[in-house]
Amino acid sequence: MLSRTASCIYWMSRQMERAENVARVLDVSYQSSLMPGGVGSDQVMAPLDITGTREAFLASGIKPKPNAVLLYFALNPDNPSSIYSCVRQARENAHVVRGKITAEMWESLNTTWLEIQGMKPESLQRMGFPRFLDWVKERSHLFRGATFGTLQRNDAFRFSRLGTFLERADNTARILLVKAPTLFADAGSSEAVEYYQWAALLRSLSAFETYRDLYRESILPMNVAEMLLLRDDLPRSLHACLNELTQTLETINGKSGVDVQRLAAEIHARLHYSRIDEVMDEGLQEYLQNFLADIYELGARIHSAYLEAA
Known part of the structure; x- marks a missing residue:
């Protein structure tokens, strides 16, 4: 297999796994932030430490509040570790190697990208963060299932x-x-x-x-x-x-x-x-x-x- 093809497939799957992992980390951070008495307030910044993006976040001027951190990791196109950025990069890599992956894999990734493109902070907040994070995990499961179930070994x-x-x-x-x-x-x-x-x-x-x-x-x-x-x-x-x-x-x-x-x-x-x-x-x-x-x-x-x- 050509190195470029191998690289695109490798990073396509790695970025989709990363999108799911970010959603998992955000889910814990969000649930912890809801604990009474401010017990979980120190967990709000945990996703920044886990992904190594604390300095970039602080430099952006965004206030370190729970919703701000969640939005930074959900839809911010300037954050390379955001779910939006991970899905975009996965889809770009998939587009390069469409002839090497199955139609089911491409459809699951492309649909995820089209749907997340239409999401805005306001609509995400109306949807609710837990529902959005569940959606991300489900889309990742769908892609991984399509890969395992349809791709030649x-x-x-x-x-x-x-x-x-x-x-x-x-x-x-x-x-x-x-x-x-x-x-x-x-x-x-x-x-x-x-x-x-x-x-x-x-x-x-x-x-x-x-x-x-x-x-x-x-x-x-x-x-x-x-x-x-x-x-x-x-x-x-x-x-x-x-x-x-x-x-x-x-x-x-x-x-x-x-x-x-x-x-x-x-x-x-x-x-x-x-x-x-x-x-x-x-x-x-x-x-x-x-x-x-x-x-x-x-x-x-x-x-x-x-x-x-x-």
Whole structure:
């Protein structure tokens, strides 16, 4: 497959996954901002830290209020991390490779783009943020379902998977890196508030029901960390994402990918053989920072090996 084609497919899927992940982060931020007594007021800025856009937001002159932050990430075309920008970039990449993707994939993406183009801040507020965020997640599910259900199992499918799971692993790690230190240190909070905050984090990663099924007890920080990092049966855990990445890389032919496969296998092995008590002894933040550095390097090597024109 030509590098340009592979790159467009990779970024098409990665940007759609990113749009969904931004919606998940915003959903938690919005729900937290509604907590009584200003308990969740400090969570309003969390999406800026998770996406690394705090400086750009403050430089824009927009007041850091809940609705302003949500709109900045929903429809602001000048924010490269906004849902609007992610969908636009995904659609642009899909347009370049229309001959390599299925009609169902194109229709789902193009319809999403046409609909979000027609949305304005006023109409979004009338619709309600929760409904809008659910719509984003549903459109992402539709695109991913169309990809999985209709695309031939060739290199186009493989590069789509790489983009999806690299972005998903990065997002899960970033959410934990920003949220977990506050939650672990928040010993002074009431039991109800602490439960609500942990439940919101789990719901942002579609992991709340899974937690209840696996642990059948009150939400314990150690269990949450174990599930989101080391369990391989939770679709958004770091371990599950690396399972997909390593398996996909092994099916892409060519000597140029040997270093990529080796690094992915090393990251996967660390997750596969780690124990949560060892992770916590090392320090959760340090562990996540090291993981993000590894994921960044893996993305760079994928780009160098497959996506750069020879």
